[in-house]
Amino acid sequence: MQPLLTTQNIVKRYANHTALENVSISVPKQSIFGLLGPNGAGKTSLIRIINQITAPDEGEVFINGEKLRQKHIENIGYLPEERGLYKKMKVGEQALYLAQLKGMSKSDALRKLKEWFEKFDIATWWNKKVEELSKGMQQKIQFIITVLHEPELLILDEPFTGFDPINTQLIKDEILQLRKNGATVIFSTHNMASVEEICDHIVLINKAKTILEGAVSDIKNTYKSNVYEIEFKGNMMAFTNAMWTGGELLEKAEKNGTSKVKIKLLGNHKPNDLLQAIIQHVEVQSLNEIIPSMNDIFIQKVTEIKEEIQ
Amino acid sequence: MNKTLLIIKREFLTRVKKKSFIVMTILGPLLIAGLMIAVIWFGMKESDQQFVLVVDDTNPVFSELKSSASIKFEYSDMSLEQAQNIFYESDYTSILYIPENILSANTAKLYFKKQPGVITIKSVENQVENIIEEQKLLLYNVDRETYDKINTDFILDPFKLEKSGKQEAVDSSKAWVGFGFGLLIYMFIFLYGVQVMRGVIEEKTSRIIEVIISSVKPFQLMLGKIIGVAMVGLTQFLLWVILTITIVTAAQVFFFTDMMDPAVQAQMTTEMMEQMQQSKSAQFNLNDPNNIVNRTDWGVMLGLFLFYFLGGYLLYSAMFAAIGAAVDNETDSQQFILPVSLPLIIAYTVSTMIVNNPEGPAAFWFSIIPLTSPVVMLVRVAIGIGDGGVPYWEVGLSMGLLVIGFLLTTWLAAKIYRTGILMYGKKVNYKELWKWLRYSS
Numbered sequence: 216m217q218p219l220l221t222t223q224n225i226v227k228r229y230a231n232h233t234a235l236e237n238v239s240i241s242v243p244k245q246s247i248f249g250l251l252g253p254n255g256a257g258k259t260s261l262i263r264i265i266n267q268i269t270a271p272d273e274g275e276v277f278i279n280g281e282k283l284r285q286k287h288i289e290n291i292g293y294l295p296e297e298r299g300l301y302k303k304m305k306v307g308e309q310a311l312y313l314a315q316l317k318g319m320s321k322s323d324a325l326r327k328l329k330e331w332f333e334k335f336d337i338a339t340w341w342n343k344k345v346e347e348l349s350k351g352m353q354q355k356i357q358f359i360i361t362v363l364h365e366p367e368l369l370i371l372d373e374p375f376t377g378f379d380p381i382n383t384q385l386i387k388d389e390i391l392q393l394r395k396n397g398a399t400v401i402f403s404t405h406n407m408a409s410v411e412e413i414c415d416h417i418v419l420i421n422k423a424k425t426i427l428e429g430a431v432s433d434i435k436n437t438y439k440s441n442v443y444e445i446e447f448k449g450n451m452m453a454f455t456n457a458m459w460t461g462g463e464l465l466e467k468a469e470k471n472g473t474s475k476v477k478i479k480l481l482g483n484h485k486p487n488d489l490l491q492a493i494i495q496h497v498e499v500q501s502l503n504e505i506i507p508s509m510n511d512i513f514i515q516k517v518t519e520i521k522e523e524i525q
Numbered sequence: 526m527n528k529t530l531l532i533i534k535r536e537f538l539t540r541v542k543k544k545s546f547i548v549m550t551i552l553g554p555l556l557i558a559g560l561m562i563a564v565i566w567f568g569m570k571e572s573d574q575q576f577v578l579v580v581d582d583t584n585p586v587f588s589e590l591k592s593s594a595s596i597k598f599e600y601s602d603m604s605l606e607q608a609q610n611i612f613y614e615s616d617y618t619s620i621l622y623i624p625e626n627i628l629s630a631n632t633a634k635l636y637f638k639k640q641p642g643v644i645t646i647k648s649v650e651n652q653v654e655n656i657i658e659e660q661k662l663l664l665y666n667v668d669r670e671t672y673d674k675i676n677t678d679f680i681l682d683p684f685k686l687e688k689s690g691k692q693e694a695v696d697s698s699k700a701w702v703g704f705g706f707g708l709l710i711y712m713f714i715f716l717y718g719v720q721v722m723r724g725v726i727e728e729k730t731s732r733i734i735e736v737i738i739s740s741v742k743p744f745q746l747m748l749g750k751i752i753g754v755a756m757v758g759l760t761q762f763l764l765w766v767i768l769t770i771t772i773v774t775a776a777q778v779f780f781f782t783d784m785m786d787p788a789v790q791a792q793m794t795t796e797m798m799e800q801m802q803q804s805k806s807a808q809f810n811l812n813d814p815n816n817i818v819n820r821t822d823w824g825v826m827l828g829l830f831l832f833y834f835l836g837g838y839l840l841y842s843a844m845f846a847a848i849g850a851a852v853d854n855e856t857d858s859q860q861f862i863l864p865v866s867l868p869l870i871i872a873y874t875v876s877t878m879i880v881n882n883p884e885g886p887a888a889f890w891f892s893i894i895p896l897t898s899p900v901v902m903l904v905r906v907a908i909g910i911g912d913g914g915v916p917y918w919e920v921g922l923s924m925g926l927l928v929i930g931f932l933l934t935t936w937l938a939a940k941i942y943r944t945g946i947l948m949y950g951k952k953v954n955y956k957e958l959w960k961w962l963r964y965s966s
Binding site for chain 2: 263267268269294295297299302315357360
């Protein structure tokens with residue numbers, strides 16, 4: 216399937232530094248695409264280029280195979296990390312204004328806004344001034360404004376900051392629902408737990424360059440290191456005696472008669488070989504493959520690069 | 526373009542709906558009209574009846590002072606010293622002291638407890654003057670008729686004679702009308718230029734800017750804001766004009782009708798009446814063709830006022846918008862505001878100087894340069910355009926340069942604006958601004 220958005224060799228230079236160096240990404244349709252990277256890596260620069268706020272020095276952006284143009288603005292919903300509203304303006308009036316700036320007709324915008332306000336149970340806020348709302352409330356309004364015109368592409372930069380757990384779940388559910396309805400989401404965050412939870416693809420940018428890109432499951436598979444965790448009842452001595460040369464004991468711990476060990480399998484050995492070796496000596500309760508978290512991969516990748524440079 | 530309209534509409538409506546706008550719009554003319562009325566009213570109003578003790582050293586010649594409803598004269602044999610001693614124990618509101626040598630010195634003294642109104646002083650003055658005149662006529666054996674023939678009120682009428690043979694009265698009072706318009710432009714540019722700057726800073730600090738410029742181009746936002754605020758300014762100006770005229774007209778009807786009252790007029794001496802007639806015809810009589818109101822070409826002045834106001838405002842507000850984009854808060858804006866407002870202040874200073882010489886070289890140059898022309902040119906064109914006034918080509922050149930000037934500054938300001946609005950937490954200096962100017966889009 217044709218990707219919704221691709222960028223080809225994007226270069227963006229500022230006076231003293233390069234923000235993006237040959238960044239090429241491909242965002243599949245109806246995916247939730249994590250845009251990851253440490254602070255100052257160039258994420259915001261890339262987002263601004265996709266939003267046509269700034270133009271790249273080199274390279275091109277395509278949406279649905281078409282070169283990015285002015286008219287695509289209406290297909291994009293953008294929730295910036297640094298976001299705010301006019302403080303003195305009334306909530307409803309402001310939402311209407313921003314929706315119209317995105318190209319919606321007034322009646323359309325009004326109808327859809329009413330729907331969303333009902334859905335989030337905030338209809339009473341309509342005539343309040345923004346400054347009377349809490350930060351979390353303002354974030355909700357901003358989210359509604361971002362998705363109101365039903366864009367094909369949503370760009371959400373740290374969408375969950377400022378929300379309590381209940382509202383975080385609410386917004387998360389809405390994002391998943393929007394994807395189901397056909398939207399593609401570019402999701403920029405530092406929160407690796409939420410990446411794991413909702414992203415299907417990611418790209419990792421560091422120091423202006425792409426260092427990792429692909430489906431989350433693929434990446435995890437590449438980064439798993441054949442380590443297994445086994446829980447068993449029985450003597451630790453018996454277990455270590457039973458261990459054979461196909462595995463290396465990394466960690467062990469004993470608590471209330473239950474032991475937990477981490478084993479790295481060497482060569483072509485499979486977990487079954489391990490089980491066969493120990494099953495007669497201890498009572499195995501569970502065996503799990505240790506899959507690296509996105510957090511681990513993120514830190515590993517970024518530090519690797521740091522070391523390379525040094 | 527449609528989106529720019531949306532922005533203009535928002536900028537206009539949010540400002541016009543503000544309490545401060547409504548208060549300023551109503552209070553402004555009330556204050557101006559109120560001040561004008563108060564000055565005139567208090568000047569004319571006689572608070573109490575005046576009771577004047579006359580101490581006359583030339584006794585008995587000054588017995589002809591006539592009491593009226595508002596002034597009562599009482600003669601006494603007291604010396605000035607005695608009169609002064611009893612002054613505060615008495616009911617007299619003032620002492621009129623007529624010295625022995627009044628016919629040669631031509632002065633008398635009026636001592637008062639509380640400052641009497643203009644009318645009292647005028648009335649006493651006129652009566653005494655009349656009596657002195659009568660005495661002098663007697664003294665020199667001249668009859669009244671001859672005196673009236675000799676008494677001369679001479680006026681020199683200066684005219685400018687054009688090459689074409691057309692004659693025109695020279696008058697700097699017209700230039701003062703132009704100066705008034707120039708002053709308005711000066712104030713409006715500051716007032717609304719700063720509003721544009723504040724608006725930009727507000728969008729930057731509230732962080733709404735990034736949401737908006739993902740929907741519209743920064744230039745559209747800047748232009749929308751500038752035009753929206755300009756319309757607020759024009760609305761306010763229009764409302765001020767309408768309200769001021771209404772208030773002044775109403776005040777004339779309510780407060781000054783008694784001036785036309787025959788009972789009041791009867792109290793005035795004939796000479797006072799004449800004086801009032803004269804001053805009225807010179808300043809207030811709208812039917813007199815020599816009146817400053819009628820000598821001013823309002824069509825041309827209003828047209829040019831609108832043009833130069835818009836041109837000057839667009840020129841300066843683009844710069845103010847750029848300042849707003851470059852800084853993070855209003856305190857940081859000071860260092861940039863000064864150089865931007867300097868030419869405007871110079872323009873104001875120059876126009877105060879050229880009011881009396883609207884055709885000198887300073888007047889010419891400052892009315893051509895776009896940064897100062899919006900204020901200075903209005904002083905000059907008030908005299909007239911074309912034959913006898915500012916040559917057409919000068920007005921045309923000035924207007925053309927102003928248009929070029931504002932296109933140029935808007936283009937440059939847009940470059941700074943575009944970069945500045947996305948720049949947070951950075952102290953900006955002129956070197957940095959120069960760099961922004963050279964960024965390509």
